[in-house]
Amino acid sequence: MATVNLAQLVKVYPTRKGEDVTAVNKIDLEIKDREFMVLVGPSGCGKSTTLRMIAGLEDITDGEISIDDKVINHVQPKDRDIAMVFQNYALYPHMSVYENMAFGLKLRKYKKAEIEKRVNEAAQILGIEDLLQRKPAALSGGQRQRVAVGRAIVRKPKVFLFDEPLSNLDAKMRVSTRTEISKLHARLASTMIYVTHDQVEAMTMGDRICVMNGGDIMQVDEPLEIYNHPANMFVASFIGSPPMNLLHGKIENTNGSLFFQANDSPLRVKLNNRLAESASGYAGKSIVFGIRPENIHSAQKLDTFDQEQSAEVSIDVAEPMGNETILYLSSGQQSLIGRVSSDTPNKINQSLTVWLDLEKAHLFDPETELNITR
Numbered sequence: 001m002a003t004v005n006l007a008q009l010v011k012v013y014p015t016r017k018g019e020d021v022t023a024v025n026k027i028d029l030e031i032k033d034r035e036f037m038v039l040v041g042p043s044g045c046g047k048s049t050t051l052r053m054i055a056g057l058e059d060i061t062d063g064e065i066s067i068d069d070k071v072i073n074h075v076q077p078k079d080r081d082i083a084m085v086f087q088n089y090a091l092y093p094h095m096s097v098y099e100n101m102a103f104g105l106k107l108r109k110y111k112k113a114e115i116e117k118r119v120n121e122a123a124q125i126l127g128i129e130d131l132l133q134r135k136p137a138a139l140s141g142g143q144r145q146r147v148a149v150g151r152a153i154v155r156k157p158k159v160f161l162f163d164e165p166l167s168n169l170d171a172k173m174r175v176s177t178r179t180e181i182s183k184l185h186a187r188l189a190s191t192m193i194y195v196t197h198d199q200v201e202a203m204t205m206g207d208r209i210c211v212m213n214g215g216d217i218m219q220v221d222e223p224l225e226i227y228n229h230p231a232n233m234f235v236a237s238f239i240g241s242p243p244m245n246l247l248h249g250k251i252e253n254t255n256g257s258l259f260f261q262a263n264d265s266p267l268r269v270k271l272n273n274r275l276a277e278s279a280s281g282y283a284g285k286s287i288v289f290g291i292r293p294e295n296i297h298s299a300q301k302l303d304t305f306d307q308e309q310s311a312e313v314s315i316d317v318a319e320p321m322g323n324e325t326i327l328y329l330s331s332g333q334q335s336l337i338g339r340v341s342s343d344t345p346n347k348i349n350q351s352l353t354v355w356l357d358l359e360k361a362h363l364f365d366p367e368t369e370l371n372i373t374r
Contacts, residue, residue: 027217218232262334269356296357297354300352310353
């Protein structure tokens with residue numbers, strides 16, 4: 001299909017007060033041929049602006065966008081061979097499903113037989129053959145979303161762009177529809193760029209994920225690589241639900257061994273060899289200790305555990321989820337979240353001994369916020 005390259009891409013919005021707002025700040029990104037790339041981040045991070053610049057709906061302040069090594073900065077949107085699925089679907093209410101899907105092809109002067117062929121093929125792929133004569137008002141949210149995708153499919157573009165297409169659906173429909181889009185990508189073997197603020201969508205759908213914040217790219221990698229090896233504190237806290245625990249403290253050297261001592265808390269753990277090597281230059285200095293909720297284990301459920309890698313905590317809130325329980329814990333002034341088995345004792349204000357799996361823990365520099373763990 002196509003490769004898409006963003007080189008030093010910038011988008012600046014002028015304001016009435018004369019203070020320019022930088023929405024996208026010199027980002028570089030390569031989307032490979034037939035790749036499903038997800039741009040994810042909080043509201044205002046620049047992900048939708050980036051997508052709209054690729055589509056030609058926003059002017060580029062600086063930098064270059066190229067498709068298959070052809071710079072398209074000044075190419076009209078209709079000539080970029082791109083199809084976009086919007087958040088609100090943008091269907092014509094007075095047209096039938098068939099007419100909505102065929103409209104773009106009619107504008108491009110396709111023959112009637114070719115239009116009918118493409119619309120029927122797309123309808124079959126999406127399972128909406130029996131909806132072709134309905135109007136959008138007679139469709140559910142999920143059906144409208146599939147029609148919007150179908151309108152893009154019939155174009156047979158080089159690149160598909162999705163701008164938060166599932167945000168208007170209920171939770172159950174979101175799950176089923178994101179599965180449909182993933183299957184569609186596998187079937188079409190096309191290049192797709194997908195924007196979302198939902199990190200679960202990003203993790204489950206993307207071949208690679210581009211995490212953005214404040215107009216900058218924080219990290220680009222495969223989903224599990226980002227989850228297991230976050231580049232910085234923002235990625236660590238944004239990717240994962242519940243998010244990674246980030247405990248502020250300092251590194252102490254006691255008799256040649258390095259310990260993490262949390263601020264305003266009795267929580268103190270001896271670092272294993274991997275973490276100690278990374279923290280060797282931080283003795284006596286501040287550091288941030290990161291550990292995911294599923295790597296905090298109730299010591300009561302373990303046959304053996306290292307006492308120097310455990311902590312006494314108090315249970316503040318318990319959220320039974322059926323197959324697991326989310327525990328909101330505290331140790332002094334530090335708060336942390338644990339994801340434990342459903343049969344773990346979880347009475348409020350109860351004391352609990354937890355063991356921290358340091359093989360899965362991370363250390364971050366509090367000034368640069370970068371992951372220093374080797």
